[in-house]
Amino acid sequence: MGYVFNHFNFNVKDLQTSLDFYDEALGLRPVRTKDAADGSFKLVYLGDTAGSPFTLELTWLRDHPQAYDLGEQEFHLAFTVEDYDASLARHKAMGCVCMENEAMGIYFIEDPDGYWIEIVPVR
Numbered sequence: 001m002g003y004v005f006n007h008f009n010f011n012v013k014d015l016q017t018s019l020d021f022y023d024e025a026l027g028l029r030p031v032r033t034k035d036a037a038d039g040s041f042k043l044v045y046l047g048d049t050a051g052s053p054f055t056l057e058l059t060w061l062r063d064h065p066q067a068y069d070l071g072e073q074e075f076h077l078a079f080t081v082e083d084y085d086a087s088l089a090r091h092k093a094m095g096c097v098c099m100e101n102e103a104m105g106i107y108f109i110e111d112p113d114g115y116w117i118e119i120v121p122v123r
Contacts (some may be wrong), residue, residue, distance in 0.1 A: 005053060007055040008077060010067040015042060015060040017112045022046055025109060026079060026117070031055060035082070037109050046080075058079060076108070084121035091119070 012018040022028040028046035032055075035042050040062050045055040058078065079085040084105075091097045091109050098110040108116045 005054050007057045009057040009059055010111070010113065011064070012113050013059065013060075013064075014112065015044065015058060018058050019044065019046075021112050022058075022097075023089060025111075028056060070114050076118050078081045078120055079116035080120050080122050082122050084102060084119070087119055 010018075010025060019030070027049045029049075030044050030096045031047035032045045034045060035052055042060045044060075046058065049054050075121050088097070088100075088107055091107070094109075096109040096111070100107040106118055106120050108118050
């Protein structure tokens with residue numbers, strides 16, 4: 001029996017702001033959606049341009065009253081990128097780089113809800 005990664009979930013406060021961020025920062029676009037009949041939630045699954053089967057699920061909950069506890073950003077997604085320097089420059093221009101680790105050759109960006117995403121060069 002083998003297991004294959006399917007998706008990972010981030011809960012978001014403003015769905016459109018998050019969709020715009022993920023499109024601009026990482027080129028992720030919706031590949032499928034699910035809306036609650038009563039409007040209480042919406043799920044949007046984002047896919048990458050390389051065609052990976054793994055998706056990022058953004059969950060918007062209408063009645064969620066407070067900010068989400070992100071556990072000190074100890075959990076995160078990671079993406080590889082072929083042109084690391086161009087990617088870093090793009091994210092710096094967007095103002096979303098939250099941490100650089102030059103010794104490890106990686107950096108992190110932060111989405112509108114405070115989730116951290118690691119950017120790793122292809123090695």
